[in-house]
Amino acid sequence: MTxxxxxxxxxxxxxxxxxxxxxxxxxIAGLPxxxxxxxxxxxxxxxNRKASYYVRWHSLQALIAQAVxxxxxxxxxxxxxxIFFEPLVWTETRHNHYEAHFNENLFDFxxxxxxxxxxxxxxxxxxxxxxxxxxxxxxxxxxxxxWAIIANITDRLCSKENRDPYAI
Amino acid sequence: xxxxxxxxxxxxxxxxxxxxxxxxxxxxxxxADDSKWGLINSVDVKDPTTVLIVSIFVGYLGIDxxxxxxxxxxxxxxxxxxxxxxxxxxxxFLIQDATRQxxxxxxxxxx
Numbered sequence: 001m002t003x004x005x006x007x008x009x010x011x012x013x014x015x016x017x018x019x020x021x022x023x024x025x026x027x028i029a030g031l032p033x034x035x036x037x038x039x040x041x042x043x044x045x046x047x048n049r050k051a052s053y054y055v056r057w058h059s060l061q062a063l064i065a066q067a068v069x070x071x072x073x074x075x076x077x078x079x080x081x082x083i084f085f086e087p088l089v090w091t092e093t094r095h096n097h098y099e100a101h102f103n104e105n106l107f108d109f110x111x112x113x114x115x116x117x118x119x120x121x122x123x124x125x126x127x128x129x130x131x132x133x134x135x136x137x138x139x140x141x142x143x144x145x146x147w148a149i150i151a152n153i154t155d156r157l158c159s160k161e162n163r164d165p166y167a168i
Numbered sequence: 169x170x171x172x173x174x175x176x177x178x179x180x181x182x183x184x185x186x187x188x189x190x191x192x193x194x195x196x197x198x199x200a201d202d203s204k205w206g207l208i209n210s211v212d213v214k215d216p217t218t219v220l221i222v223s224i225f226v227g228y229l230g231i232d233x234x235x236x237x238x239x240x241x242x243x244x245x246x247x248x249x250x251x252x253x254x255x256x257x258x259x260x261f262l263i264q265d266a267t268r269q270x271x272x273x274x275x276x277x278x279x
Contacts, residue, residue: 011187018261029257036254043251043258047266052188166192166272 006160008054008144015051016058017140019044020132023062027129034073041066050163058139061147061154062132068150069128076121083110169200177208184213185275186268193272196279207278213271216264223263227256232263236270 022044023037030036041063048059086109135145174197182190197208214236223232230245250256259266 009188015265022258022261025260026254026257029253040254040258043255044261047258047262051265164188166189166276 006053008142009052010142012052012054013140013142015048015055017136019048019055019059019062020136020139023066024129024132024136032077034070034077037066038063038070050165052164053158053160053162054144057154057158060158061150064150064153064157065128065132065147069124072121072124076118079114079117083114169197169202169205171198173205174198181213184215184268184271186265186272189268189272193275193279200279204278208275211271211274211278213274214267216267219267220260220264223256223259227259227263228253232259236263236267237274238266238270 019041023041026037026040030040041059045056045059045063048055051059131147135147138145174194177197178190178194185193200208219232219235222235226232228245228250230242230250233239233242233245245251245255245259248255250259
C-alpha cells in the first residue's frame, strides 16, 4: 500500500494558527472558569471538521493542550471556592475554626499546600499561555509546531481523510 | 465557457472564495455552458470581511449567521446570547471561512 505525502498549502497557515490564537483570546475572556477555554476549542474543532488535515490537526492539538490544563485549573478553582465558603457553613464554631478543622480536612483552610498548588497552577498556565502564543505565531508563519506527547496523541486521533467536497 | 469570461469572473470574485476552491471553480466554469453566464453572475456572494465586522459587533445576536444563510445556527446563537459569549468569540475566527464556504455552495448550484 502506498501513502500520498501531504503537502501543506500556504492558505492553510492562517486558519491553523487561528486555533491557537482563538484559545489565547478565550483564556482572557473566560478566565474565572477553566471549562470555557475547552468549550471554545471544542467548538472550533467541530467547525473545522471539514477543513484540511493540517487545519484539523492543529485545531485538535490546541484542544488537547487546553484539555490537559483544565483538570489542574478546575481543582484550583474548586479548592479556592471551598476555602471561601467553608467558614459560612461552620459559623457556630467560628471561634476555634482553624484549630477544629486542621485535623478534619486539609482542604478547608488556606494551608501551605494550597499556596504551593496555586503557585504550581499559575506557573503551568503561564507556561501554557506563552507556549500557545509562540505556537500561534510560528504556525501562522508556516512552521509545523509539534508539542511533546500531545502531538503524538493528536497524530493518533486525527483522521487523514480528505473531507473537502470541492477538492480537485 | 470562454476562458476570458472565466478569468474576468475570478479576478472580480476570487476574494469571496477559499483559495483551495479557485481551481475547482475555474475548471467547472470552463466546462459550463455560455447560457449560465447570467445566472453565475447573479449569485449573491457575501464579502467575508463585511461579515467579520458584523460578527464582531452583533455576533452575540447571531446576525452574522443570518447574513450568510445559516438560519438555524443564527437562531441558536440568538437564543443563547451567542452561546453565552463563547460561540460568538469562536465565530470571530471562523466566520470568514464559513462565508467563503457558503459562497461556494451558492455558486455550486449553477456549476
